[in-house]
Amino acid sequence: MTSGRKLRILVAKPGLDGHDRGAKILARAYRDAGFEVIYSGLHQTPEQIVHVALQEDVDLIGLSCLSGAHMYLFPRVIELLKENKAEDITVIGGGIIPVDDIPKLKKAGIKEVFLPGGSLKDMVDWAKANVEPCRYGERKE
């Protein structure tokens, strides 16, 4: 981390999937680890998620999807971030995701993918090691 400020994380549930156990546990784990956490709530469109991410000046978006719609929803979030010149926001994903999809998601710009059984500590450590705080003041111009 280059600056002293706390990382801001948006844990988001894109699409129609209602499985929010993982997302809520992860949000709590990030909070307990000292991050500032925003939880999107259920049934968000990629547009809504990106809107919140920009409004809240987040550094990391964690997408959780267990419905199988990740191949549309995750890359769509990346696309919208690019459109908004906010590709410096790190995006990770998790859920029920076939292993063959993982390289495709990474190619689309998802930095890391976590599967069921993954440990909270790994996810928190990953964020600490890999997420740079975004320079919000500079981007907005």
Place this chain on the structure above:
Amino acid sequence: MFTQRTLGQVRKGGNEWERELERSVEQKPERMERFSTVSDVEVKRIYTPEDVKDTDFARDIGYPGIFPFTRGCQPSMYRGREWTFRMFSGMGSAADTNKRWHLLLGQGETGLSTAFDFPTLMGYDSDCPRARGECGKCGVAIDTLTDFEILTDSIPLDGVTTSMTINPPAPVLWAMYLAVAEKNGIGWDKIGGTIQNDMLKEFIAQKTLMLPPKPSIRLISDTVEFGTKYVPRWNTISISGYHIREAGSSAVQELAFTLADGIAYVQDVLERKKLDVDSFAPRLSFFFNSHLDFFEEIAKFRAARRMWAKIMRYRFKAEDPRSWWMRFHTQTAGCSLVAQQPYNNVIRTTAEALAAVMGGTQSLHTNSLDETLALPSEFAVTIALRTQQIIADEIGVANTIDPMAGSYFVESLTNEIEERAWEYINRIDDMGGMLAAIEMGFPQREIADAAYHYQQQIEGGEKVVIGVNKYSTGEQVYPPLLQISEGLEEEQIARTMEVKRTRDNRKAIQSLNALRAACKTDKNMMPYVLEAVKAYATEQEICDVWRDVFGEYRESSVHL
């Protein structure tokens, strides 16, 4: 249950054993300081007659098929008929799912169970912008009666029972089933099955949301009334703990919240429809999770039957013994499976299925080993089905009824789980019932806390998950997975467009207008839904009428 003489022997022997134990523990301490179930109920070293000394055989245990049904709801249980092998399945298009159904029936499956995709579960058609990317992904996509006709092609509706996991739009999908039966000349008295139709647990856990709680309950009572009058073999509700557990609850919470939901439904039907309790109560059905803790699950199932019997008999004054019995479906715990070393999931599912059978389930779904990664492949689903068949035919557990009865531990745990569940139910009663409790966020909060607690126990190594926090190898061997065709969404949208183009549009619109008018009265909405479905109105067109009249429900506050 025991004479004073026996209890005296128990105490004497116990003293002797404790002395031995002290010596042994001094030399070699126990593996853990505290032993507990998956739900963190503390488990003692040993159970003896003393732990069940207040248990009364006739009052608390008894015989299967007789109040309080602790030992099972039918007198002959699995000696008469095995539980129904009912695999939850649905994927891709209606034709894809129909093919899977025929495959499973060919392999000895004895009941059908339908998994719908998320747009269908939430009352959206495949062409709705909110449905982008979801079509056919985690279940079958159904937009119109045409899809349903393809889904049920060559399925003998009078020869197999069908369960449908569908909640807010349950009246629509049920109406499609009824319409297909009618088209095939099969009377509604000849068909059997279940619609989940349990909205309270959606607000608590599964979160397929559409309408606010009050109109949701009205729709449910409409289906219960309609089934009671016209579809006598149909279970119009499956009061479900499964999703509550998957969301992270403990076994006690799963049991208590499910029964509290059941109480709310019975109350509403009695008040709104003025039906006699014995006219509809025998068709209420339940659905539970079978998690990893073998004895805890068996105790939960036994406690569940005993509690529901008491609720129906004493609280609702039902007189027909069939109103007292609790029949339930069980699914092994999806949330207990992990992506690491996925073949181990077969063993987890086996243990969970065995607990469900020892607990006296009426039907069972066994998860496939690959479900942490995708929908099950044919290879994986066949192993899952065979798992139950081996339990039924090879290992002897179905030879005698409730073989766990009389175990000091199981009886004591059954009592303890029952006691703790009553405490929750009493608290919920004090809040003004389940609807009020949900509005306060009470069950949601309890579940979120339990889920976090369990995860912390795994993180801390207090609870072991093989391949995750013990015996982890880092090796990644994955089975071949099922793929849903990328072109499916387009094909599905085209089919729905074609239905809309070729239907009698005037008739479809008239039927929707009639439904809208019925919403504003006290009339049962089922006949109107049936007319709309038969006029090939789409699922979303029907649900949009409801959303329009009753408003759309969005989850407001979330407890983290």
